Amino acid sequence: MKFAYFSGCKIPFELNEYGLSFEAIMKKLSVRLMTLPFNCCGYPSRSKSLEISVLSSIRNLAIAEKQGLDLITPCKCCFGQFKHAIYTWNNHTRLQDKVNAILKQEGLCWSGQTNIIHLLSFLYHDLGPAALKPFITRPFSNEKIVVQYGCHALRPFSITGFDDPFAPKMFEALVKLTGLQPIEWSKSTECCGNPIYEANRKLSVKILESKLKSASDSGAAYIINACTHCQIQYNLMDREPDLKKIHIIPVLFAQVLGMAMGLTKKELGINNTCF
Amino acid sequence: MYKTIETDVLIIGGGVTGTGVARDLSLRGLQCVLIDKSDLNAGASGGNHGLLHSGARYVGSDPKAAVECRNELEILKKNAGHCIEDTGGLFVAVKGDDETYIADFPGMCEKSGVYCQKIDLALAREMEPVLSDDLIAVYQVNDASINPFKLSIENMNDAVSRGSQFLSFCELIEFKLSHKNIDYAIIKNLNTGESFHIKARTHVNASGAWAARIAAMAGITINMVLSKGTLLVTSKRMTKRVINRLRKATDGDILVPGGVVSIIGTTSIRVDSPDHIYPTISEVDHIINEGQRIVPALKTCRYIRAYSGARPLVSENNTTDDRTVSRGFTLRDHEINGVDNFITITGGKLSTFRLMAEKTSDLVCWKHSIFSTCLTKEIPLPSTKTGGWSEPGLMANEPVMSKTGFDPILCECEMVPMGAIDTLVNSVRQNKGKPDLISIALRSRVGKGPCQGAFCSLRIFSHLYDNNVIQDHSDIRDLKRFLNERWKGERSLLWDQALVQSSLKEMIHSGLFGLELIENKQ
């Protein structure tokens, strides 16, 4: 299998380890990843100008389409943004023309053929738990964990079609494979607060805090993320004083899976000692 | 022994005329008591377009009225600006309308000195994009829209501030007559059930559609024709200006914008009693079908309320079409009928209420042999806070949440906060009224939004309990009454989304709370 790998903006600098671990497990699963000259997915600009965000997304899709590849991303924000952009694109011909005109200058054009795949949906739908199982060589002892579904992949279902928006189960199913034991968490599908961290830090941290509290109350030792932005938000635990005292560790699913697959910490870019 | 209130003038009927008279007389230094068996604007004053005619509508049928309208409009714009939205108006004719009338229209306006200006069709559609495509003629006039509730409330507030008082839910039981005079009136307070006397030097019958009935109590007969008019309120404002259909006055041909809504009407159906009139389905459909000729959007748009009012028309000879009966008002000094201190003022129209009040007051003063001139021409009508809350969308206008402190919104549709409700409760109490959902709703936008009281009724109701405004469980009947009030207005409009909304209301109030199981009788 071969995909165009859309890392998003945050991975190269801010969340290098996610990129490393993602690439590592993909390599292990013998999935080839092509890195193309992508630009930002467009999510950050959505609240400034929908046009920008759509152009950004569609440009990336056009680049991928040129290579005849589907697009895979480990970030749920990017995933959601692409889906949302496609929806807007499909329903506004005026915008379509404008974007086409701009893309044309670069000799690009998007005919709508590109699929967007998230790490999870790839593992769950395209690969399938059965096919993944044999790769799990070093399963964990059933540690209690909770999973964080990112908003933008989950909602609006009508646009993303990712998983049941109210009672999703894809993530838990995959985590179970690694030997970990996902437990009920009421806030599993709630927002992590990252989108407004820049604009309203207080509120953003408050939201995160309540999530972390209820997570640790639920008796879990780890929160597992499959989204760049969620993880970045959870990493605030190292910096925000109010969060330091809460005892729960946010980890990336790619790293968890990688460990279970028997990859080394170095390969997965794990430098902390959380495992 | 009954307690007796002594006063100069007793005014019966809390419509625009009654309150207008009250203010006029108070300004002249006379002290009045105004009673109404219901509350302010319960009759035609509350059941109209809220349109201030430029006069153009009457130039054909009733030039005298046209001139009155023209003059009154100027005075009101000057003195009661805060109750008025100076929208301007259009007279539009569509294919199939009477060509000759259209042709004569400008001439007739000129005769009555009513401003009217021909407008190019393209321009007209630019001014009002919702106008129909088959326009054939458009004239611009000076119509404006007025908020009759605010008007009455402000008039009354001013009168009260000058020593008069308003007694709501006080019904006139009978006049005690003694040799060519009304000695005193026996009044019953419908809320408490207790009766009392009012002894006044002069009695003004401003009860509009009920005028004949009141007059009868003094043994006087007035020939009155009651013509029911029904109007529909759209959920959002359709036009900037008042839109009149340019033809001989008939059904569904005036569309008046007010705040964030528009009102389309009316019909004219002969009724025997002004009580318990409500819009019928056929009327509604008729209005919509007529209205969509000039504004097609009226066919598809959502309506939030329909209501009816009974026009009090005084006719000497019984005619068939009530619109031919003069809309000019009738002022009767009943001396000729042998009752010296009794006056009836009725007929007329919202646009000329001030004039009616003036003429009435002149007569009253003449009877009291007081020589004073009317001041309502000069002295502007003061604006009070309680008056404001009846304005559509007002609460949203001033950012209500931006203020600090605990003040939850109780009516979401129109964003009426708890604080506003409390003030309204107080102002009702000041007028010796009974503060309940209905009286609050009358003075505010509560229950007038899309939810038509489904949610706000419950929130406000429990808030009233919280503040000990009401204590007894039996007061739950107020809730039923309130919901029925709203129902009168929505019943005929229930299709599409409105039906969804009302089904939801029924699910809550009947399905969950089982309100229908509580008997109405006290």
Place this chain on the structure above:
Amino acid sequence: MKIKKTADCDVLVIGAGMAGCIAAARASSLGMKTIQAGNSSSFFFASGLFDLLGVFPVETGKIVDRPCSAIAQLQSEQRDHPYSKTTVDQIKEGFEFLASFLDSASLPYSLPGTDNRHILTSLGTFKPTYMVPQTVSKGCNLEEKNILIVDFKGLRGFSAKQVAAGLATKNRQTQVLSIEVPENLGNLNPVHLATAFEKKEFIQHLADKLLKFSGKADIVGLPAVCGIHNSLEITESLEKKTGMDVFEIPGMPPSIPGLRLKNAFEKKLSGLGTLFLSNAKIIFHAMEKDHFILRAVNDNFETRIKAQGVILATGRFPGGGLFARRDIILETVFDLPVFQPETREMWHQLNFLDPKGHLINQAGLETDEMFRPLDKAGKPAFENLYAAGSIIAHNDWTRLKCGAGVACISAYTAVNSFYKRHL
């Protein structure tokens, strides 16, 4: 262009309201491959109480104490009421299934024997109902008890004094307490208050306030907002802390007991492998032999569903199952013939709360014994199309207080008979 998907299933349930979810629950617990489409938010309007038959006959407004006998009478008097298409035993069976299903979804309900309960509402009225959540059931017998009603400052539409006034009519002495929720400035929304209940600190805060009444009161009534996910534990922990019984008082929407139902159904159904297409609009495409071909249209993708059978649980006007034009009422998915009053004049009574009820609430689909909608000729419109819930004609549940009952029994029976006949 939209992304195209396909899905096969034994039964497609259209609608995610009460009836829809019960149907899906039954179907998937019978091991049928189930797809469900719709919007499940209508649960916010559900009180969380399952009525069976609360008032009959409605004209007299007679409150029903023994629903089963009343149903028998109804069956004899109203031939075409949904209840008349089944038996009392079936109804009981349906309710038992429902109770056990919810129990397995860790939302315990208390199933009574034959009698209705009379549940105190936030308006101070007493609602005749049948099966209620355990958090509510304690409020059924308040005789000889010192009651304390608690409200929360800012929780709109719930006043302890109002409830107390209601209790006073039953000559119960009641004390009231109004509690301020820490750091709340304005509106206090039920769901947010309910989430606060799930925090230990808040429960402690509440318990401290209640303890002042220990001895003076022996049962505490709270608005039905005691937590969303583990309401029973929460109330019990309160009882432990205070030594008083605690019960919930259902009130105006958005209703938390309803939300609990929503969550319970969704979690369990998703666990049973039901595919839920949230907010999908279903369009009937064609019949392929004995299979339905339908299109589930979402904003960004479209699923072509091949279904053996279809349960139509789209509800009435709020649910979108029926649509009222100015002149006529239509069924929205299959355009089935809708029983309805001749003219709009007759749709509604002059009095909103007329005990007789509005004729428009009789409108809906005529069905046969298996709840299969009938076509104009009076034959089942499709072999395997079933109707469930309020879309079925001749049941004015708002007046009869039989909404949940009709939803439950129609859904249950429909699925069962489909199962028997086709699998």
Place this chain on the structure above:
Amino acid sequence: MFQTALYIAISLSLIGLLYQSRFFFKENRRFPGKKRGHGTWQIKLFLLNTLFQIKLFKAGRLRWLIHFLVASGFVYLLIFHALDDVTSFNWFQSYQSPVDPFQFLRNLAGLFVLAGCLGFLFRRMFFFALLKQRKIHLKGLFTILLILMVIVSGFLLEAVKIMSEPVFLEMVEEYSDIDETTGLEDLKIYWERQYHVVFNETLLITEEKFGAGKQLNEKFCIECHSPVKSAFISRSITLPLKKTGIFLNRHRADHLVYAVHYFLSLLMLVCLPFSRLFHIFLIPVASLEKNLTKEHLYPGPDQDPDQIQGYINTATVLACTNCGFCSNVCSVMPNFLITKNIHILPHAKIAAVKQLLHHAHLEPETGYWLQSGNGDCTFCHNCADICPSGIDLQSLWGLLNQKPVADGVENNHTFIEKLSLKQWTDLTSGKEPLLSAQNTTTQLADNGASFGNCIQCTICTNVCPVVEYDIDSNDYTPQQIMNLLRLGKKHLATGTRMVWNCLTCYTCQEYCPQGIKIADIMIELRNNGHLAATAIQLENFKKAE
């Protein structure tokens, strides 16, 4: 005179260097930044980048080639030619400028530089054409032209010298005892033929005269004069010039051209600190600069910047050669393509930062565009990775985000947040066109159909995390936003905190029983708010003037 000029030039250039490096000592422009990556890597980067421009090599082979031609050629000429008195003569005994291989190498080096410069010019035109803005930085152009002129004049000098009779005679005077009697003519004949010297008299050529000339040449000249063809460029310039040779010789053109060449070189020396040439010094410095870590993009409340070691020095932007790589790889290029705000792109931001360096302030309007442009940066590190000068651009963007770039300039969000709703409504009430849906793609907020079906159930409000946690603001709820729109209060809605705090988690939209696209409406309102705020701010700046 040449000497004095030289000394003046050197001193000027030194002063210039000092003057320019002042920026590095402006404390206020320093930015606390922890060291990222290993120290050794920093050193390696320093060496490799200084000597072989590896980052440039990574960025683009062709550009690297062009650049390397100039650099290598220039360095050669500087060392082995310009400074030959101190270098070449001491290092090689046999060194004489007209001797191979030096003569040939000199020409070759010259050719390198020539070719490189032309490459530069061409690329500039091409690149800026691509960016849709033809403004070419004169500074860069000037530098290139200067180098060009020096080289050309050099070649010219050589060419003129080759054919110069006077020079020939001087040489003969100096290095031989030949005169008319001892076959000067023969040598002339030979040189005319072989070395393209142009003589005033016509020489009649015979075999033996030529042969004699050859011998004389071998006797006296050969070890100092390689055959002229190895000066392949100069020679090819000489040939066309020959016709005018006599004239030029008479007026000693060689002296003139020498002067020109010499003073141009000095000019270059003087300009070194002020022209693009300065980057020769700056790039190493920049490459040594510390990089920024995540902590500085979002410094925690408990972090004291002073405690963190190291710093980013804004002055490193001087190392920017305006090559434009950064903008080519910028992640938010699409933003520029839509908004046409050039200050979204790194190369323009750098230009602005330079202006800040020099004048310590920006026009409010420029400042605003810079602020908002920089606000779009997603910190993807592309620009920093590619920058051939090794500038840690991303850290600079971080710095720009930390404090307002011009007084009174703030991003739209804070601008609106500072205003009370009342003020905001007053500001916007007249601005309906700004807020009209026409400006947005999804025209939801003005279209009753998109929110008109609200049944006031407050589910959206109840599931909204912002409403739940933003308890210290007594603000509008999602449902009330819908109601505001219904009541025609859109301009008010655009200013509410609800709209600006919306997490876009889409919970409301997922739950809404009426299928209202609440979150999308929020986003649209925010789009509108941005438009309005931008317009208002720009207006204010105008007013301020």
